[in-house]
Structure formats: C-alpha cells, structure tokens
Amino acid sequence: MGGNLTDQTDRAMRDPLTRNTYQEISGGYGFALACTLVAFLVRWSLDAYLNDDFPYATFILASISTAVYCRVPASLITVGLGCFLSNWFFVHPRYELSLARLLDQVGIAIYLTVCLSTIGVIQTWRWAWRKTEVMTKDLHRQIT
Numbered sequence: 344m345g346g347n348l349t350d351q352t353d354r355a356m357r358d359p360l361t362r363n364t365y366q367e368i369s370g371g372y373g374f375a376l377a378c379t380l381v382a383f384l385v386r387w388s389l390d391a392y393l394n395d396d397f398p399y400a401t402f403i404l405a406s407i408s409t410a411v412y413c414r415v416p417a418s419l420i421t422v423g424l425g426c427f428l429s430n431w432f433f434v435h436p437r438y439e440l441s442l443a444r445l446l447d448q449v450g451i452a453i454y455l456t457v458c459l460s461t462i463g464v465i466q467t468w469r470w471a472w473r474k475t476e477v478m479t480k481d482l483h484r485q486i487t
Contacts, residue, residue, distance in 0.1 A: 371414060372420065374412060374417065375424075376424075379420075383432070386398070386402070386429070387432070389401075395433065398434050398450065399450060399451070399454035402425030402426075402428070402454070402458075403457055407461050407465075410466070418462045421458075425458075426454065426455070427440075430451070
C-alpha cells in the first residue's frame with residue numbers, strides 16, 4: 344500500500360508540490376533567502392539597463408519559486424525582503440524607504456498583489472493535492 348522507497352521517490356520527483364524535501368521539512372528559510380539574494384543580484388546586474396523601471400520583476404520570480412518549494416512563512420519572508428530591497432536599492436530616490444511617486448505606489452501594490460495571490464493559489468493547490476491523495480488512499484483501502 345505504501346510502496347517501497349523507490350516508488351515514493353519517483354512519485355515525489357514527478358510532482359514538486361508534494362515533495363517531502365529538506366525545504367519543506369525545515370520550512371525552506373535558507374532557500375527563501377537564497378532566492379531573494381539571487382533576485383537581488385540579477386536585478387542589480389540589470390540596473391544599468393533598467394534604471395528605476397521594473398524594480399520588483401526579479402523579486403516576483405523569487406517569490407513564485409519560494410512558494411512552489413517552501414511553506415507559507417518562507418514565502419512571506421521572500422515577499423517582505425523583496426519589497427524592502429527593491430524599495431531601498433531600485434526605487435527613486437534610492438537608499439531611502441519612500442514611495443513618493445504614484446507610479447511607485449502602484450508598483451508596490453501590484454507586486455504585493457501578485458506575490459500574495461500566487462502564494463495563496465500554490466498553497467491551496469498543495470492542500471487540495473494532499474487531500475486528494477488521502478482520499479485516494481482511503482478509497483483504495485476500502486476497495487481492497
């Protein structure tokens with residue numbers, strides 16, 4: 344019924360939302376920090392081309408990847424750090440926490456909306472997948 348370890352590993356590798364990996368067991372805080380750092384470094388390297396435009400773009404990708412591979416608190420840490428780092432380093436005036444322009448306010452509102460809704464959808468998907476697995480196991484148990 345539970346299958347051997349190879350079967351369980353094959354099943355886990357097919358679907359990243361049901362993996363029982365180190366990131367999921369530990370909450371994935373290290374993974375969240377690493378994703379945020381990579382997003383920051385990529386955005387910083389593109390700063391000569393982007394200037395003050397798209398300050399949150401790379402941090403959205405970091406939030407999505409953290410939401411897929413980690414739990415909610417780690418995902419929220421990525422969103423918060425991305426919000427702080429992008430505001431401090433890439434929003435005009437730089438090296439200040441301010442949202443003086445309407446464009447900056449709209450940008451951060453879109454960033455937070457996209458990130459939080461993505462986290463919600465992915466976590467709901469993960470919950471539904473696990474619930475379906477439990478129901479399938481119960482049904483299999485009843486049949487056999």
